[in-house]
Amino acid sequence: MSERAEHAGLKKRVDQVIDEFVTAEAQALADIDACLAMVAEQLHAATEHGKRFRAAFCYWGWRGSGQPDSEALVRAASAIELVHAAAVVHDDLIDRSRTRHGRPTAHIALREALTDRTRPKAGARALAMLTGNLLMSLAGQLFTTCGLPGAYLSRARPLWGVLARELVAGECLEILRTGAEPDAGASVKVIRYKTAKYTVEHPLHIGGLLAGAPPRLLEAYSGYGLPLGEAFQLRDDLLGLFGDPARTGKNPADDLTGNRPTALMAHTLQSATPGERRELHYLLGQGNPSEQQVERVREIARRTGAVTRVEDMIITRLREAREILADADLTAEAHHALSGLAAFATARHH
Numbered sequence: 001m002s003e004r005a006e007h008a009g010l011k012k013r014v015d016q017v018i019d020e021f022v023t024a025e026a027q028a029l030a031d032i033d034a035c036l037a038m039v040a041e042q043l044h045a046a047t048e049h050g051k052r053f054r055a056a057f058c059y060w061g062w063r064g065s066g067q068p069d070s071e072a073l074v075r076a077a078s079a080i081e082l083v084h085a086a087a088v089v090h091d092d093l094i095d096r097s098r099t100r101h102g103r104p105t106a107h108i109a110l111r112e113a114l115t116d117r118t119r120p121k122a123g124a125r126a127l128a129m130l131t132g133n134l135l136m137s138l139a140g141q142l143f144t145t146c147g148l149p150g151a152y153l154s155r156a157r158p159l160w161g162v163l164a165r166e167l168v169a170g171e172c173l174e175i176l177r178t179g180a181e182p183d184a185g186a187s188v189k190v191i192r193y194k195t196a197k198y199t200v201e202h203p204l205h206i207g208g209l210l211a212g213a214p215p216r217l218l219e220a221y222s223g224y225g226l227p228l229g230e231a232f233q234l235r236d237d238l239l240g241l242f243g244d245p246a247r248t249g250k251n252p253a254d255d256l257t258g259n260r261p262t263a264l265m266a267h268t269l270q271s272a273t274p275g276e277r278r279e280l281h282y283l284l285g286q287g288n289p290s291e292q293q294v295e296r297v298r299e300i301a302r303r304t305g306a307v308t309r310v311e312d313m314i315i316t317r318l319r320e321a322r323e324i325l326a327d328a329d330l331t332a333e334a335h336h337a338l339s340g341l342a343a344f345a346t347a348r349h350h
Helices: 003-032 034-047 053-063 071-095 106-112 120-144 150-177 184-211 215-242 263-271 274-283 291-303 306-327 332-345
Strands: none
Touching: 003 034, 003 053, 003 071, 003 120, 003 332, 034 071, 034 106, 034 120, 053 071, 053 184, 053 215, 053 332, 071 106, 071 120, 071 150, 071 184, 106 120, 120 150, 150 184, 184 215, 184 263, 215 263, 215 291, 215 306, 215 332, 263 274, 263 291, 263 306, 274 291, 291 306, 306 332
8 A cells, every 4th residue: 555545544434523523522512502613613723624644644653563453542632633623723823824724724714704893804803813722622522532541541641742832832822933033053953943843853753652562662762753743844935935825725825914933934044135025024024915016026136046955954854864764673564654755744745
């Protein structure tokens, strides 16, 4: 079976767990009062899409320790996807993103449902924030009720606090760096805490800790997971500007309107001519740049060599992850799967 087919099979199982769990929780919320149906609907909208990489890394962190396939473990791994859903809702809210996967983001969809109320925009933003908060709480609930023995869960439970703290730290660092002088090193630090750790390293560790993995294997998971997680987000940043929105689910202008401190933009600004820098500073943070203006940013990013430098950063990190994986003492099946996930997660097109 190919790596993609293998991942598709696991993804289907994770999708089913999430759909059943969220359906029950959304119904319980709507049962409190009929007017909460609009919020319940956003729980579905936030969780129905996803590549399920985080669940996959958790699953193979477990299998890499020699543990067998387990439905309870799939449920535990699925909980991390709810953390991701919560982060996306909050991220869209912070960045004022209007669409994701071709559909209105939570705060936009909720605003449309509040058109007959006073201050619908403020109300919708508040409801979206609470939707994200509820998703984060539901992640912990799904994890603790996954069906694994309590002794197993107790080994991994402390890492949930670390995961949440470092994810919030990354979000805060991005906000604090927005509009600051371009700094590729600082941009990578944002990437590490906002995405790399909770996308690859922490899921691997949670799976490994649940399985009782030895410290040496957990160290290998970090050595593989951190550079791969950074490469994953660097690829995501490139796709954010250059990718097909129909495939990425993102508006190419989002990073520009949010003036996000990506490594791509840091390298672009650092190597741009004074005239190009003035153009970029004018465009960054604009509410609604035209397609021509977005294309102009692409031209500058290419001409300055920023795209090539970010591609080189991805290649270097992917190589580092593969070298660590080659020496890791884990099952052959997990080695094969993690090797395939590394290629899949950093592919040019998602």
